[in-house]
Amino acid sequence: MSMSATPNLFIIGMPKCGTTALAAYLQNHSDVLMSVPKEPHYFDTYYEDMTLEEYIKRCYGNFKGEKIIGEATPVYLIVPWALERLAKHYPKAKYIAIFRNPVDRAYSHWWMFYSRAMDSFSFEEAIEECLKQSEKELYDPVNWKTERKRMRKGQSLIMRPYLSNGYYARYLNSFFRWFDRKQLLVIQTEEFNRDTLKVIKDVCEFLQINSYSGNNIRRHNEAYGSAARKVFTLIKGMGLVRFTQSVPESVRGNIKRVLAGVGERKPVMHRETRKKLALYYAPYNHELENLLGRRFSWE
Secondary structure, eight states: OOTTOOOOEEEEEOTTSSHHHHHHHHHTSTTEEEOSSSOOOIIIIITTTSOHHHHHHHHOTTOSSOSEEEEEOTTTTTOHHHHHHHHHHOTTOEEEEEEOOHHHHHHHHHHHHHHTTSOOSOHHHHHHHHHHSOHHHHTOHHHHHHHHHHHHTTOOOSSOOTTGGGOHHHHHHHHHTTSOGGGEEEEEHHHHHHSHHHHHHHHHHHHTOOOOOOOOOOOOSOOOOTTHHHHHHHHHHTTOOOGGGGSOHHHHHHHHHHHHTSSSOOOOOOHHHHHHHHHHHHHHHHHHHHHHTSOOOOO
16 A cells, blocks of 8 residues: 555534535545545544554555545544644645534434434433533543544443534634645535535535536435434344444445435424524624634524
């Protein structure tokens, strides 16, 4: 394996904002090689467990001279030690962040864990727990690594990141301490969903590759249906680890699509809850707009 397969693209945030979809589109581009798995979590969780060479060999074993070599771990923007490690090894790489209305993002994040039987609380109860927990504990490196490995096994959450993952400006300020602003492309999820081809074109321009010519504009990483929770509860009751981790990456997408169709769709958030969270996030959103000098039409 030649070290010429050096990563030069990192989709670093945020969870439940469209990183899986973007990675899937880019993977279909002839000039792009995206990692397998899509989220290696090397720089936030497994950095001390393997060398950089081992990480590259595991994730980019199919390298055939592609111009862009990247991965999409949407928590790298959140944890400062991941950014520091990226700055050490890939200070000139290009980075992409995707931001979604933080209210919708938080709800989608909760539903992901609830539908997988990893959180037993209602959304309102989970938000109350978020307000009680210590961010210092949440972002402690040891706690973070422990929690990531618990999540990989499909075990119940101890810490809940639903609220804190919406403090976008805070994480960008941390990013800008290590990298030049020109290295970062910020995408708004709502725009990505509304005009996918245009956003993909902007991404290709940012990466200096030919415009995307794929025609598979479809939904990626759809939310699980309500009955998926019963499936995951049964699996956990049988003493099995999160089963999607034990099957090939190529099969996981099919499993997820099946689970997306079982039961009812994700329930609608309570109107009062949405109002409260919109007020809660208003100052954070204002800070983001001031930092980037652009409007985010979130209510």
